[in-house]
Amino acid sequence: MPIVKATEETIAVAAKLLREGALVAFPTETVYGLGGDATNGRAVAAIFATKGRPQFNPLIVHVPDAAHAEAHAELTPLARRLADAFWPGPLTLVLTRRDGSPLSDLVSAGLDSVAIRVPDHPVALALLRATQRPLAAPSANRSGRLSPTRAAHVYADFGEVIALILDGGPTAHGLESTVIDARGDEPVLLRPGAVPAETIEAVLGQPLRRAEASPDAPTSPGQLASHYAPRAHLRLDAKTAQPGEALLAFGPEAPADGKRTINLSPTGDLIEAAANLFAALRALDDEHVATIAVMPVPDHGLGEAINDRLRRAAAPRGSSK
Ligand code: TXA
Ligand code: MG
Numbered sequence: 001m002p003i004v005k006a007t008e009e010t011i012a013v014a015a016k017l018l019r020e021g022a023l024v025a026f027p028t029e030t031v032y033g034l035g036g037d038a039t040n041g042r043a044v045a046a047i048f049a050t051k052g053r054p055q056f057n058p059l060i061v062h063v064p065d066a067a068h069a070e071a072h073a074e075l076t077p078l079a080r081r082l083a084d085a086f087w088p089g090p091l092t093l094v095l096t097r098r099d100g101s102p103l104s105d106l107v108s109a110g111l112d113s114v115a116i117r118v119p120d121h122p123v124a125l126a127l128l129r130a131t132q133r134p135l136a137a138p139s140a141n142r143s144g145r146l147s148p149t150r151a152a153h154v155y156a157d158f159g160e161v162i163a164l165i166l167d168g169g170p171t172a173h174g175l176e177s178t179v180i181d182a183r184g185d186e187p188v189l190l191r192p193g194a195v196p197a198e199t200i201e202a203v204l205g206q207p208l209r210r211a212e213a214s215p216d217a218p219t220s221p222g223q224l225a226s227h228y229a230p231r232a233h234l235r236l237d238a239k240t241a242q243p244g245e246a247l248l249a250f251g252p253e254a255p256a257d258g259k260r261t262i263n264l265s266p267t268g269d270l271i272e273a274a275a276n277l278f279a280a281l282r283a284l285d286d287e288h289v290a291t292i293a294v295m296p297v298p299d300h301g302l303g304e305a306i307n308d309r310l311r312r313a314a315a316p317r318g319s320s321k
Helices: 008-019 041-051 066-072 077-086 122-131 151-161 197-204 270-285 303-314
Strands: 003-005 024-026 033-037 060-062 091-097 113-117 164-167 178-181 188-191 233-235 246-249 261-263 291-294
Touching: 003 008, 003 151, 008 024, 008 033, 008 122, 008 164, 024 122, 024 151, 033 041, 033 122, 066 077, 066 091, 066 113, 077 091, 077 197, 151 164, 151 270, 178 197, 233 303, 246 270, 261 270, 270 291, 270 303
Parallel strands: 003 164, 024 164, 060 113, 091 178, 233 291, 246 261, 246 291
Antiparallel strands: 024 033, 091 113, 178 188
16 A cells, blocks of 8 residues: 655655656645656656656646746746745645756757646655655646545555555645736736635736637646546536436535535535535535536635636546547
């Protein structure tokens, strides 16, 4: 069993494995990441292969602080303001790669940009410091499947394939980082995530432009229509479950939890709902129903990211290339 509790000793073992080019799954404040040395092309390639991820999907590079980000990318004045306000934390910045950065080209899928973040998690930060390498880490799930919010979810997708899974308990946010293109003066929201867009707009005193989602020419490949997919079909905007369906509920009006009903938040709290989202979808998917009925979730705050994930999970299969 590759799952070990994250301690000083197991983090040192993980760092050694990473420096040798192996992959290690580790907790962040958003979801568990499948980490590899971002300067080692073979390790990065192993991430794509292990996930079964389309090659054109660039990966997020994790660093311990903004100074390390600076070594790999150009921080515009806008990026600096965002880093000051939100790092460490669940905000990823897409930046122009610096010439001479040792990052593998594969990590940004050949683009001249790179996505970087400083995670706000003691295990992730300790691992980055012990490894002394930037770590490429997409969510530690097989491509197109749900993002893992617990070590056991990683094991469920990969079994013994990953050398080591550092267990840091359930993740705090349960939703991936918000991705912002900060290369120019005008911030562009590429992926809604754990930091609500409104929070970023309030800090900047400036609206975020929403990138057009186009499956054919995605600005950010995470925008591919079908990216987060349970096995079951999702029926959105449901008031209640039909016979044979499972129910992903939300709010105080919903029926009580049962074998095939999970309420994301009985009090209607979007933060709680985000933290429960992937685990709830997984648990309902394990009931082997053909369809999961999904009650509406309000579209403000974290609801925007939750609804984004739900729409992707509901999109027709095969649109993720
Ligand atoms: O919360 C998170 O961000 C998690 C944890 C493990 O840190 N990581 C994660 O990574 O979600 P990943 O690789 O699954 O998501 C990468 C996202 C995708 O939407 C991808 O298209 C976008 O970032 N991205 C990466 N590099 C990019 C680039 N150069 N330009 C535009 N988008 C980029
Ligand atoms: Mg993912």
